[in-house]
Amino acid sequence: MKIVASADWRDAIPFETPLVADTVAPGEATRCATCGVLSEPLPRDELWAVKHRHPNNHAGFVRFYCAEHVPEISQPEPAPVAATKRAGAPRAPRSASPRAAAARRVEAAPERPRAVCPDCFMEVSATGLCGNCGAQVT
Template sequence: MQIRNSSDWRDALPFELPIPAAEAVPGEPTRCAGCGPDSEPWPREALWVVKHRHPNNPAGFVRYYCADHKPTPKLAPPVSAPERARRARAAAPAPRKAAAPSIPERAAVLCPDCFVEVPATGVCGMCGQQVA
């Protein structure tokens, strides 16, 4: 199954970062994903919207949460200076080798009678004349 993306308001949301729903997309009251489908709808001003990563869809998926169920932002753990330097060295590209010297091409030789290029054998393919 191939997932096609369309462009809409969800593209502007960062992954795993709660944003007030009224700022992200104003609209009708909706239910909190944590409260369940039987709960009463919340006004958008009381909800948070979070875009989560999805294993099969690179665009992810969006859920609404009330203040009680709002997930904490998932931030990358701090990296120490030696670890950062080690990662930089590992990510650095390997030193490039010098390009092999190129062999200059043979100058084009033309047959004086036919005015076509003569192959490396020196014999014209049109008239058979030997050209030096």
Template sequence: MQIRTSSDWRDALPFDTPVRADEAMPGEPARCAACPVDEPARDRADLWAVKLRHPNNPAGFVRLYCGIHRPLPRRMTPEPEGRARRQRSAAPRKPAAPSIPERPAVLCPDCFIEVPPSGLCGMCGQQVG
């Protein structure tokens, strides 16, 4: 399934960065995505809008979080030391293997269709070669 994108207020939000919900999209009170269901709706000034990545939709999706459940921005999350060391000490990658050129297209002189590598025309049966 291909998802078509449309231009709306979500395009202005950066990915994985909390933004005040009342600034991003003013409206009625809403609920935090991480709070229990029985919690009352909160004013938009108390909520944070976070645009998250989606595997099938390049535009992503937006969730609202309260101040307690608000995720930290990705760029502010500290990187584990072990991972940073491994990246620095990694050996340089080998260059990619040269690509094999494709076989030139061979056409049947009678049918004018491409003949498979076997050399036998699939339409008229003539050996081309």
């Protein structure tokens, strides 16, 4: 069974991008999120839909804004390019010596058989007590 998020009209909207509300979600007249509930409803072709990020919901949330209250969307600045220490051709990586490679290899110790309770046929902990019946196993 695969669990996926449900298909929703808000999934098609990019984050932090103002779009005309009528093209994204056609419907009845509605109010601007900033103007509040006391303002008159505006037709959707006069409103802007903006999908904002939400800390607890990866799908975000959509708000409608009038032309006066459309939020300013700032573009992220590009990351600075890291300066190199030396200008020149990149060096080839050094290969490790065979001795160093052998020192890094760790051989696994052979696993010794663990004690089993003769009554329950269960593995016994390092204390020697069976966790099921309480018998002492040596």
